[in-house]
Amino acid sequence: MLTIKNLHATVEGKEILKGIDLEIKAGEVHAIMGPNGSGKSTLANILAGNSNYEVTEGEIIFEGKNLLEMEPDERAKEGIFLAFQYPIEIPGVSNATFLKTAINEKRKHLGLPELTPKEFLNLMKEKSKILGMDNDLLGRSVNVGFSGGEKKRNEIFQLLMLDPKLAILDETDSGLDIDALKIVSNGVNVFHNDKNAVIVVTHYQRLLDYIVPDYVHVLYKGKIIKSGGKELALLLEERGYDWIKPEEVELESN
């Protein structure tokens, strides 16, 4: 589904990613872990096409297409979804307006008819139930006046509504208490099936108790320095990142 080859990227002239290779197939869950500043969020934002990040080298192929040539909205319509670490507030635009527009843009792209208001409403009801969201939230402006937890829940609600092929969760667990974490994880698990894939970007292992990854990658100073199964996450939790760091020296000396 997704192939990243030798990806280099800079932010404001500073190189953050220094050669990332990653292969993700349908049905898989990949966790990307690493200490602060290792480039996890950069990778997530680059996949979504945030223009504050500049790709200087390498390629990203998504479903056989060159992702780097696409505008952010085209990528979204092709099936890429980023759950933002800091969801953006849009005053005066209701969640419902926002989602209806997004869904119909995508349906238009896929050659499907627009949802009728009734269909849309039913879909909203069905998905919001999974997340135990208050109906009031749907009529309110996008993320305006939402608590941190509500914002994150709203991101997963959008994920369920838009049903993308690849979901990238950027630190979705930050700021969530344990109950909210369970609800949000449950939402992601409802979404996940053998036709789509999930990238979980996280600092802590805790989220991976609920969203179980097939692969865990450790990102450090802009490179993936170790990959493994879900047990790697537990090791990281136990021993921190320090024990892997020496390998970096090895990598560089190679």
Added chain:
Amino acid sequence: MKELTKKENIKDWYLKNFELFEKQMNGHNHELLKKVRQASLAKFLELDFPATKNEEWKYTDVSFARENKFNPVSTDYKTSLTKEDVKNIIFGNFDYNLITFINGKFAAELSDISADSDKIIIKNLNSFIDSHKEIVENYFAKISSDDNLFNVLNGIYMQDGVAIYLKEQSEFSKPLQVLYLNGYSEENLLIAPRNLIVVGRNSRTSIVFNYYGNPKASYFTDAITELYLEEDSSVDIYKIQRESLSSYHIEKFQAIQKDRSVLNHYNLNFGGRLTRNDINSKLDGENIETHYYGLYLGKENQHIDNHTFVDHAKPNSMSNELYKGILDDKARGVFNGKIIVRRDAQKTNAYQQNKNVLLSGEARIDSKPQLEIFADDVKCTHGATVGHLDEEAEFYIRSRGVPEELAKSILIRAFAADVCDEIKIVELKEQINHLIFEELHRQEVSY
């Protein structure tokens, strides 16, 4: 009071006086100042005292200036005031340097300056010109001071003022108090202080301007203060105005700020029959901070007009302004706060708040906050409120057994706190708090 008959023209009167004034200067008129006086005289002919039709003077009627002849001070006043008298007027309980002027003329015997480094020069302007000619040439009278006839009048009749010069990397170990004792001896004086402050790179200082009036006297203080902040410098200016209630006080304050400089300006207004302050800063560099704090108390028939102007000329700077007014009796307050963010000044953050309480049915406030924004990537907000003391809060306090007057004082104290809390000299903060209640004739709530 010497009032004008209808046929007399006030401008002629000031022009006529000038010759006499120059003669009496007795060689104290330095060449540099002469030039400014001549230029001001030329401008004087073109202008008139502003009328309320003029948008900048819409709410302030200055007919006092047209109707009264004020006598420019030219000779020194032989004072009977002692250092002890002065002690009761200045703000105490902390270490300070002191420079005193009586009727605008330097009073060496009442000053006490111990500059702790040769990098710091504190003098009266007239002697500063002799010792630091280049500095005066580079900085003095560089700002536009012919906006209105009051500024021009200062240019003609300026007598003296404080000159403060901090070379690079220097710092006052104690604040400087600049004391203006106004309205002594004759009636109807025109007092025209002219202050110059130059703060070199990476230097910092704290200055308390204390304008104090002989309570019985009627006179007119017409001041100009110029402040230059070089890169990385930092200055706190406290202006505490306690002129007599039958005097007029007009000041133009202009700061020019360079990269990374920080200005804290506190404008605390208690006295004066009519007061007009123009507090202007030009943010001529990046990463500058400008903070304006204002507190104006009006009682009886006082008229207090504060005009502030923050000019964001370059990117990445911030300004923050908080002005609060408390108006009792028949007092009238005017607030006009202008912020301009020019085309180049991207990433500017500018905030402004003006809050007022009216304590009497006959008090009045006119507030005019203005934003003029020409850059798109900025965050600017302003707000203005007018109200009275919160009745529910008053009831709540009284329900706990506090008498009405004291409850009101508590609320006044609470209202003024946002500004008072920003005063960095703790002892000064307490004395200002005291002044608030003294001036309003209300029961004091201690700090």
Added chain:
Amino acid sequence: MSNEEKKNLGAVEELSEDMKIIEDLTKEEYKWGFVSEIESEVAPKGLNEDIIRMISEKKGEPEWMTEWRLKAYRYWLKMEEPKWPNVKYAPVDFQDISYYAAPKKKPQYSSLDEVDPELLKTFEKLGIPLEEQKALAGVAVDAVFDSVSVATTFKETLKEKGIIFCSISEAIKEHPDLVKKYLGSVVPYTDNFYAALNSAVFSDGSFVYIPKGVRCPMELSTYFRINAQETGQFERTLIIADEGSYVSYLEGCTAPIRDNNQLHAAVVELIALDNAEIKYSTVQNWYPGDKEGKGGIYNFVTKRGACRGVNSKISWTQVETGSAITWKYPSCILQGENSIGEFYSVAVTNNFQQADTGTKMVHLGKNTRSTIVSKGISAGRSNNSYRGLVKVGKKATNARNFTQCDSLLMGDKCGAHTFPYIEVENDTARVEHEATTSKVGEDQIFYLNQRGIATEDAINMIVNGFCKEVFNELPMEFAVEAQKLLAITLEGSVG
């Protein structure tokens, strides 16, 4: 379906309507720029007492009206053009304007079939076919076409309720007592330069009278257009809501492309008596000039409402997207105890447009309340100023005002200016003013992009969100039109 579901469904349907508008976006320069070819009778250029007598005579006015006009004219001669708004323009040559133009035929129609087909076509191009409006919205349309009313509908329905809705010319003849009593009572001809000019030369406009206790069953609407070349338009509108009555009045404007600047100086007077309410909505889209700032309408309008009665209410809502220069301050004089004034405004400027607009809320009576919500959007090289006055008089005990004034900047060559004036003479007053300036955030656009919404649509969505509080005050069909105008006005303003 439960009630809540119905509510939700309703909301969603409304939204899909919003979305259609965004899709409707066209790339036309000025969508409604065309010249219709109806022969006009035009007065010679210039202004003097003879011209004023001619206008008055053409309109068959009684002597008192002619005298009133002349008095206004003589007063105007002594006045100077105002210089204080934050706008710049070449001086207007008042002697180079023709002050009267009327369609040659002046027919009285009983049905639309009799209306000049050319005119009907014009309305069709404007997207407001009369017959459709009649059927769909229940809006009675008094179409003012180039200064003279040519079609009035729904008169019968209104007549039954005793409502008078006609042209002001007709009212001068048919209801002279009402006109004499109220004309100039809110905006006297001495008020300002343009009000004096208007009083001297006003061509036509609407007159509304709602009798005691009557709730006007439909929204009243007049579409103004400026048509004949170089004809200044001087509309005069007078609306009187008698005790306990209610009326909602809509005003919408479009104009054809012209090279020469056209002057428009209307006067609108509203009077609300005890317990009466007037809601006045405007969507204004006159020709703003081309991308170089050439041409465009000068819009110098005096709009004022007097809440004379107790518990009366006047509410102004405006969406201003057009004109080269807008100078307009719909105001409320709150005389009656407990009376309420409201002002909701969206002003959009692009290219070289200049707008200096806002409101005046003058609190004179006890317990009077006012709300001001102003949203200014500047793009291109335009300048957008809010100028507002909140005045609380000595006797206005417990007056309340809340003002929210937001500016949105698009691009780095435009300007947004806020000039609120707050004058309070009563210590029981509570006045609050808040203003913010911001831009459309790149992070907001990226967020919407990431959900599959293209940049242009994302901007429209953010801008509409910014204006929501004002659009909510507009009648539904007007809100739709307003959003459409907004999208067209801002097209291509963010790269």
